Amino acid sequence: MTAPAPIDHPAFFADQHGYYEGVRGGGPGPQLVRNPHGLEYWLVTRYADAKTVLLDARFSKEPRLAARALSEAGYPDQGPGSFFLPLVNSDPPDHTRLRALVSGAFTPRRVAELEPRVEEITHQLLDEIDQLPVHGKESEPVDLMATLAFPLPVLVISELVGVPHRSRAALIGWATRMLTVSGAAGGGPGERTRRLGRWFASLVAARRPGVRMDVPPEEQPDLLSALIAAHHQEERLSDEELVSLLVLLLVAGHETTTGMLGNAVDALLRHPGQLARLRAEPGLLPGAVEELLRYETSLARTTLRVAREDVEVAGAVIPAGAIVSVSLAAANRDPAVCPDPGRLDxxxxxxxxxxxxxxxxxxxxxxxxxxxxxTALGALLDRYPGLALAERDQPQHWRPVGDMRGLLTLPVRLTSGAYARRSAWSPSGTR
Structure with missing residues (x-):
């Protein structure tokens, strides 16, 4: 066991992968680390160990266990709502029941049905970018996070859930604040989550009278109606769970996808050889997306788990009651499963x-x-053949959130040829 190492200090965000590599080199199995608040927990950094822990039911996500473990560790109380997302912070059978209620919205058929709408939303957002000021042969710098990566996922989630068009601007505002406001500003993340919950509760109240309660949830026109029906029928869903699932879809779905998109574009622009290869061979796009997700994941670490009993992982004994987190970012760059993992290919x-x-x-x-x-990468590569970082040595401004890995801003220039119409790319990566 190594001495507790500082994690999530300001310098960590500039060299996250270097830090994780150092932890992984500290010895086999999970290592004990410490965050700026003094909380010590076991960090899993190796790919095989990560899969082992994520499959092991002895590592619990039950919120009462987590709250007790944090309290015993002297961690600052987050207040009510710290574990407001029961689909994330739960074990079976509650997790199984809740997951079944929303899984129908993400079937291959449903996602395929959404594909044309995702394309349409993407190009509508790019049309708005096209209207931004242009001076000479180059555009003014455009922040792709603000103009594309932030709004795209929340608009897609709105389609999936069934949020009325008149409410979508407000939802974009909520989502943007969740991702850009830090610290105590805006009441802190817990308070912002609770406020968002109240917003969704009002949306449920407005929709409820129009939902046909005699129609099974799986036959409802959108996810919001399905969840309301599930709440009404056989009490399959409590009021709090209904709202929390909607909050989760926005917070988790929006935050991770926004980070994925920004990280992917940034990585390609910082590796011009790889960008040129992808432009030359559009059929590489699906595989390139997987490589980009591996190279710079937006979910750097899982939410915490608590050991229900003493558990041995790769020679390290994690004691009962100990807190554990899995670094997905580190596992993705484990040289044991990915040769030359720090290279984008x-x-x-x-x-x-x-x-x-x-x-x-x-x-x-x-x-x-x-x-x-x-869809977004294909559209960007098609429309903007001169797409480049606004500055050659442009620094990366990462969100100071340990569990997530996402950019606050991504200034780019849409150079010559930037306003060509779409034609070459499709979401499947074929011409």
Missing amino acids: VTRERAPHLSFGHGIHFCLGAPLARLQVR
Whole structure:
């Protein structure tokens, strides 16, 4: 066991992968680390160990266990609502029941049905970018996070859930604040989550009278109606669970996809050789998306788990009651499963990664997230052949959130040829 190492200090965000590599080199198995608040927990950094922990039911996500473990560790109380997302912070059978209620919204058929709408939304957002000021042969710098990566996922989620068009601007505002406001500003993340919950509760109240309660949830026209019906029929869903599932779809689905898209574009622009290869061979796009997800995942670490009993992982004994987190970012760059893991290679034939998790908590929205990233990348490469970072040595401004890996801003220039119409790319990566 190594001495507790500082994690999530300001310098960590500038060299996240260097830090994780150092932890992984500290010895086999999970290592004990410490965050700026003094909380010590076990960090899993190796790919095989990560899959083991994510599959092991002895590592619990039951909120009462987590709250007790944090309290015993002297961690600052987050207040009511710290574990407001029961689909994330739960074990079977509650997790199984809740997951079944929303899984129908993410079937291959449903995602395929959304594909034309995802394309349409993407190009509507790019049309708005096209209207921005242009001076001479070059455009003014455009922040792709603000103009594309932030709004695209929340608009797609609005389609999926069935949020009325008149309410979508407000939802974009909520989502943007969740991703850009830090610290105590805006009441802190817990308070912002609770406010968002109240917003969704009002949306449910407005929709409820129009939902046909005699129609099964799986036959409802959208996810919001399905959840309301499930709440009404056989009490399959409590009021709090209904609202929390809607909050989760926005917070988790939007935050991760926004980060994925920004990270992918940034990585390609910082590797012009890989960008040129992808432009020359559009058929590489689906595999390139997997490599980009591996190279810079937006979910750097899983939410915490608590050991129900003493558990041995790769020679390290994690004691009962100890807190554990899995670094997906580190596992994705484990040289034991990915040769030369720090190199971006859009032609990599196999890019194993855990960016969507593993086991019973594997991300339900993975197919939809992949669709959005493929669609947006294809559209950007088609419309803007001169797309480049606004400054050659442009620094990366990462969000100071340890569990997530996403950019606050991504200034780019849309150079000559930037306003060509779409024609060459499709979400599947074929011409």
